[in-house]
Amino acid sequence: MEKTYNILFAGVGGQGLMLLSAVLGKAAVDAGLDVMTGETHGLAQRSGSIYVHFRIGKPISPLIPYGSADMLIAMEATEALRYIEYLKDDGVVIMSKNIMHPVAETKAVALDKTRKTKYYTLSAVEEQLRKVTSRVIALDSLGLAIQAGNARTENSVLIGAAAACPDFPISSEDLKNAVLSLVPPKTRDANAKAFELGTEAGTACLQ
Amino acid sequence: MTKPKELLEDAPGKTLLLLANEAIARGVLEAGVRLVALYPGTPSSEIGNNLTFMAPHIPNFYFEFSTNEKVALEVAGAAAVAGVRSMMVCKGPGLNVAADPFFSLAYVGVRGGMVIVVADDPSMWSSQNENDSRYYALMGNMPLMEPSDPAEAKSMLLEAYEFSEKVELPVLFRTTTRVNHTRAPVRFHEIRERPAQVEFEKEPYRFVPVPSVARLRHPWLLGQIAKAREISETSHLNFIEGTGDLGIITSGVAYTYVVEALDHLGMNAEILKLGITHPLPEQKLTDFLRMHERVVVVEELEPYLETHARRLAQLHRVEVDILGKEQGYFSRTMEYSPRIVIEALCKIADCNTCINWDEIDSRMKDMADLPPRPPLLCAGCPHRASYFAIRTATRGKAIYPSDIGCYTLSIAPPLETADILFDMGSSISTACGIAQVTGQDIVASVGDSTFFASVLPGLVNAVYNKHPVSLVVLDNRTTAMTGHQPHPGTGITGMQEQVEPLDVEDVAKGLGVKYVKTINPFDSLAGLVREVREMVKWVRENHEPAVLVSKAPCALLTAAEMRKTGEYPPRFYVDSDMCTACKRCLNRLSCPAMYLDSVTDKAVIDEPLCNYCGTCVAVCPQGAIKQEE
Numbered sequence: 001m002e003k004t005y006n007i008l009f010a011g012v013g014g015q016g017l018m019l020l021s022a023v024l025g026k027a028a029v030d031a032g033l034d035v036m037t038g039e040t041h042g043l044a045q046r047s048g049s050i051y052v053h054f055r056i057g058k059p060i061s062p063l064i065p066y067g068s069a070d071m072l073i074a075m076e077a078t079e080a081l082r083y084i085e086y087l088k089d090d091g092v093v094i095m096s097k098n099i100m101h102p103v104a105e106t107k108a109v110a111l112d113k114t115r116k117t118k119y120y121t122l123s124a125v126e127e128q129l130r131k132v133t134s135r136v137i138a139l140d141s142l143g144l145a146i147q148a149g150n151a152r153t154e155n156s157v158l159i160g161a162a163a164a165c166p167d168f169p170i171s172s173e174d175l176k177n178a179v180l181s182l183v184p185p186k187t188r189d190a191n192a193k194a195f196e197l198g199t200e201a202g203t204a205c206l207q
Numbered sequence: 208m209t210k211p212k213e214l215l216e217d218a219p220g221k222t223l224l225l226l227a228n229e230a231i232a233r234g235v236l237e238a239g240v241r242l243v244a245l246y247p248g249t250p251s252s253e254i255g256n257n258l259t260f261m262a263p264h265i266p267n268f269y270f271e272f273s274t275n276e277k278v279a280l281e282v283a284g285a286a287a288v289a290g291v292r293s294m295m296v297c298k299g300p301g302l303n304v305a306a307d308p309f310f311s312l313a314y315v316g317v318r319g320g321m322v323i324v325v326a327d328d329p330s331m332w333s334s335q336n337e338n339d340s341r342y343y344a345l346m347g348n349m350p351l352m353e354p355s356d357p358a359e360a361k362s363m364l365l366e367a368y369e370f371s372e373k374v375e376l377p378v379l380f381r382t383t384t385r386v387n388h389t390r391a392p393v394r395f396h397e398i399r400e401r402p403a404q405v406e407f408e409k410e411p412y413r414f415v416p417v418p419s420v421a422r423l424r425h426p427w428l429l430g431q432i433a434k435a436r437e438i439s440e441t442s443h444l445n446f447i448e449g450t451g452d453l454g455i456i457t458s459g460v461a462y463t464y465v466v467e468a469l470d471h472l473g474m475n476a477e478i479l480k481l482g483i484t485h486p487l488p489e490q491k492l493t494d495f496l497r498m499h500e501r502v503v504v505v506e507e508l509e510p511y512l513e514t515h516a517r518r519l520a521q522l523h524r525v526e527v528d529i530l531g532k533e534q535g536y537f538s539r540t541m542e543y544s545p546r547i548v549i550e551a552l553c554k555i556a557d558c559n560t561c562i563n564w565d566e567i568d569s570r571m572k573d574m575a576d577l578p579p580r581p582p583l584l585c586a587g588c589p590h591r592a593s594y595f596a597i598r599t600a601t602r603g604k605a606i607y608p609s610d611i612g613c614y615t616l617s618i619a620p621p622l623e624t625a626d627i628l629f630d631m632g633s634s635i636s637t638a639c640g641i642a643q644v645t646g647q648d649i650v651a652s653v654g655d656s657t658f659f660a661s662v663l664p665g666l667v668n669a670v671y672n673k674h675p676v677s678l679v680v681l682d683n684r685t686t687a688m689t690g691h692q693p694h695p696g697t698g699i700t701g702m703q704e705q706v707e708p709l710d711v712e713d714v715a716k717g718l719g720v721k722y723v724k725t726i727n728p729f730d731s732l733a734g735l736v737r738e739v740r741e742m743v744k745w746v747r748e749n750h751e752p753a754v755l756v757s758k759a760p761c762a763l764l765t766a767a768e769m770r771k772t773g774e775y776p777p778r779f780y781v782d783s784d785m786c787t788a789c790k791r792c793l794n795r796l797s798c799p800a801m802y803l804d805s806v807t808d809k810a811v812i813d814e815p816l817c818n819y820c821g822t823c824v825a826v827c828p829q830g831a832i833k834q835e836e
Contacts, residue, residue: 012580021390025224029392035224036356037390040332041249046613047799048582060470061463062356062389065545067562081574085567100816103797105578107620110790110803119805120578128573151815 001033001057005169006064007162008086009052011075012100019182020075020155021052027170027178028056038062047103049082056169071165073158076100077125077138090133094161094202096141096154097122137161137205144197150190156183160198164206172199211260217398225393227360227386228253231296231324232261234364239399241291241319242269244279246660247689248298249333250384251326255296256690259701267401271701272692275631275660280305280323284312287321287377288414290405292368296324299340304631304661306343312377313347314424315414316431319405320368321377323349328384329507329542333688335611335630337540339508344379344485348428350435351379351485352444353459357391363444363482365396370483374435376428379485383507385460385542436486444482445491451475453556454499456492456512458484461505461543468548472560476503487515496525503555504531507543530555583616586800587762587818590614590681592728592735594622595796595822597650597679600739605648606641610634610662612654613688614681621795624652632661635752638676639669648743652679656686656694658711663718669752670719677742680711682725682758691764715754722746722753729759732825762818769819776819777835781810785831792823792832 007024011017021037028035036059040050053064066085074080074095087093101109101119109117122138129136139161141154148157156179163172176195183191209225214233225233231254235243245255255272262270273279276297283295297305302325309323325343328334344351352367354360360382367378412420439445449469453476457465462480469476479495481487496502496516504513513531520527530536536551537543549560584591594617597607609615609625610633618625627637638651653662658680669676686692693699698708715723722745728735735757742753769775786809793801793810800816801823803809812823812832824832 013582014585022224025390029222029224035391038385039226039388039390041253041388046582046585046616047580049580059391060467061545062385062391062460063464063544065467065471065549065562066564066567078577079580081577082580084574085571101802102578102580103583103799104581106793106802107797108578109805110793115808119803131573132570 001169004055004057004059006069007054007056007071007073008064008069008083009054009073010079010083011050012079013046013048013050015075016155017050017052017075020073020159021054023159023178023182024054026182027175030178031170031174033057033169034059036062049079051083070167071162073162075155075158077122078120081125081128084128084132087132090135092135092137092165093129093133094137094158095139096158097138098142135206137202139198139201144201145194148190148194148197150187150194153187153191153194156191156194157198160195161202164199164202211257214257215261215264216395218395219397221395222392223395224390225357226253226388226390227354227357227382228388229257230357230361230393231364232257233393233395234361235294236261236265236398237361237396238320238365238368239292239401240294241267241401242283242286243294243296244271244273244282245296246273246276246279246301247686247692248301248326249689250328250387251296251298251324251382252689253387254324255692255701259692259703262701263703267403269702272694274695276301276304277308280308280312283321284308284317284377287317287319288315289407290318291402292320294322294324297326298334299325299327299338300334300336300630301325302340302343309343310347311416313349313428314416314421316375316428317371317377318375320371322364322367322371322380323377324380324382326382326384326387327508330384332384335628337508339511340379340381341484341511342509348432349376349379349485350374350483351381352482353381353484354386354482355460355462356386357389358393359482360386361393366444370435370438373438374431376431376435383460383542389460432486436489439483439486440488440490442483442488445480445488447477447479447495449476449478451477452499453477454479454495454502455505456481456495456502456516457505458482458512459507461507461548464543464545464548465505467545468552471545471549472552472558474552474556474558481512484512489519492516493519493523493525496520496527499527501528501530501555503536503552504529505537505543505548509539581619583619583797583799584613585762585818586798586816587765587820588613589683589728589757589759589762589820590617591622591796591798592732592820592822593652593679593681593757594624595826596728596732596735596739597652598622598624600736601648601650601743605650605743606645608634608637608641608649608651610653610657612657614652614654619797621797631657632665635662635665635669635676635678638678639665639672639674642674642676648677648747649675650677650679650739650743652681654687655680655682655684655696655711659695659709663714666715666718666720666752673751675746675750676752677746678752678754679739680754680756682711682756683761685761685764687761687763691761711756720752720754722749723756725756725758727759728757729820729822732822762820766818778814779812779817779819779821779824779832779834781812782831782833783807783809785829786810787829789828791828792826795826796823798823
């Protein structure tokens with residue numbers, strides 16, 4: 001690989017971001033690619049916003065420079081926006097349509113007796129993203145995971161969608177093998193199905 | 208996500224993707240370290256989290272979670288004095304706790320190699336300050352090393368032990384959060400054997416620094432540092448790379464940003480990368496300054512290298528422009544990033560980058576209305592019930608000294624029960640100070656691990672000097688914030704052995720506290736409010752300290768247990784027919800598992816996020832929150 005491929009993972013503490021990053025890390029190392037990640041650990045695990053900088057190819061530092069992420073994978077829709085400064089122009093966004101409202105937002109909405117304060121919506125997220133890129137893959141990851149037979153396979157849906165991107169540096173097969181080797185054995189079939197559903201949905205979005 | 212088992216493998220040549228913290232845990236094996244003692248502290252936590260599960264499988268190895276950092280440094284320091292290789296690990300503020308033995312240890316020195324890993328936290332991701340621990344090396348005359356990435360964290364650690372043994376001094380091994388939590392490929396090397404036992408050879412006129420001994424040890428120490436400087440002069444850990452008119456001096460993770468920035472800008476520069484930052488290779492550094500008209504110093508936090516560079520330039524009359532924090536090219540606060548270094552180098556070299564910062568900054572301005580998502584107490588956290596009760600019982604009017612742990616998050620609305628905090632253990636002692644100069648009720652709070660780590664002397668102080676303060680010990684049966692390490696109240700050791708746990712209530716009674724009670728915060732919220740009120744009243748009447756232990760396991764432990772067994776209690780739900788949309792539950796608890804249904808304007812419990820604590824049931828005035836039968 002001549003060039004470094006940069007992925008920014010974003011999500012909420014507890015969503016399994018670290019496992020997702022570990023899966024991709026294994027896939028990259030198994031494919032003989034060099035990897036470096038910059039992760040959030042500790043305090044931010046308590047329902048806070050978290051990220052992983054994931055760099056494949058010839059990574060030099062653990063952090064992606066602003067405007068240089070080829071792909072942004074968000075496990076929660078508003079978290080895609082929170083790290084938008086990292087995305088390069090027309091980079092790919094793969095995100096769950098799921099929105100988890102932060103407690104502070106709920107409180108603001110609940111305290112507004114005029115009912116003018118509203119929750120952030122998916123369409124507002126998509127509108128903002130479109131200012132930077134036209135390549136947005138928004139997935140009903142939970143729906144697809146349930147369709148695959150296990151609600152806890154959302155991350156495999158997202159990884160499957162990444163495989164749908166033509167310039168993604170790891171082959172779909174290597175990716176899938178890494179997923180299946182790291183998930184609990186009894187969930188392997190559901191994860192395989194979730195991965196495929198993610199790839200299908202991703203391909204459809206990019207067309 | 209590397210398992211401790213993988214770190215144990217005797218497989219030289221094997222390459223694994225590791226966090227620097229995991230690489231250091233592996234390095235313990237390869238360096239033949241006999242004993243590691245630490246008190247957990249993020250960003251260094253994963254070192255202990257791995258070692259505790261590796262320890263039972265390593266022959267002739269001892270690992271402990273000590274009660275605090277001072278204890279850990281004394282345990283590890285003594286082992287190295289006895290003649291084996293040892294390690295102590297802490298976060299930046301942890302070294303402050305261990306400062307007392309730190310300075311003595313340098314005076315007496317060690318016989319076996321010793322490394323003190325200190326993890327600083329630029330940007331204060333999980334710390335109360337971002338002080339730069341490198342000054343400890345300078346002040347205490349201890350050699351200092353700074354790795355830049357996971358592979359170097361392990362290879363440099365092995366060299367640190369060699370270095371330590373050559374100069375008979377512990378080596379301060381300083382990382383930063385970004386290094387600790389970077390994951391990259393790390394290659395395994397041979398595992399080194401450890402001795403089963405050594406004989407402690409007495410040498411009191413070295414190891415007991417009474418004044419007459421210490422007066423001899425100080426010149427000895429300075430002599431050892433002079434020896435260490437010679438090693439630093441020729442060490443490959445201090446190397447020069449690249450060519451160019453511009454010189455750059457850097458260390459730690461900042462080195463990687465410098466290389467990234469030069470690559471991005473297509474700029475040439477000669478880099479002096481320093482791995483040993485005390486004692487500095489003064490000759491090498493001075494020669495480097497002589498070779499350039501302009502030298503940029505890139506280092507996070509304080510101008511440590513920069514000040515040394517200026518000192519050497521003045522001492523040796525070198526004509527050179529040293530550019531760094533003094534002229535405002537770099538900041539003394541917060542962690543750096545490729546952008547910060549790219550922008551500074553652009554300014555210094557008067558060149559441009561293809562990145563349009565203005566456009567990127569305007570993107571971020573567009574996001575100004577995105578609701579923030581700070582960390583907060585988990586759904587099902589027992590502290591939420593405890594703080595709700597403390598606040599309700601005292602009508603928000605008492606003073607609430609806090610302490611260090613997850614519970615400091617109670618600073619946020621609506622709980623707002625953190626008014627003052629200095630350091631580990633300050634809850635009880637700050638309460639005493641406030642009690643003496645105000646007439647207000649004081650309800651301090653502290654977690655179980657911090658109670659054993661640092662509260663005991665303060666509690667004795669409160670008893671003996673009769674300070675009228677209430678202390679709630681939030682006993683969640685673990686050291687939660689740093690990733691669930693055991694402590695003396697849990698009954699598990701660092702070696703994963705079962706032992707008799709210490710009980711907070713017994714300890715408080717043993718220290719002479721007359722009013723001590725234990726309660727489960729989930730039994731009855733109203734009961735908990737009553738208990739807090741009663742305690743505060745007792746303190747007011749009796750003018751001495753009281754302790755209430757609020758005891759229930761961390762929600763994450765409970766949730767993990769439920770996932771393991773597959774047994775879940777009946778679910779909680781909001782009966783929308785009874786809910787009047789008063790929103791009291793949302794406003795008073797701020798539970799992450801509850802939100803507002805935008806259509807009905809009523810509260811909803813998000814089932815997958817709920818951890819079944821039931822605290823919300825008691826908060827609802829309508830009785831609309833119910834548990835299925």
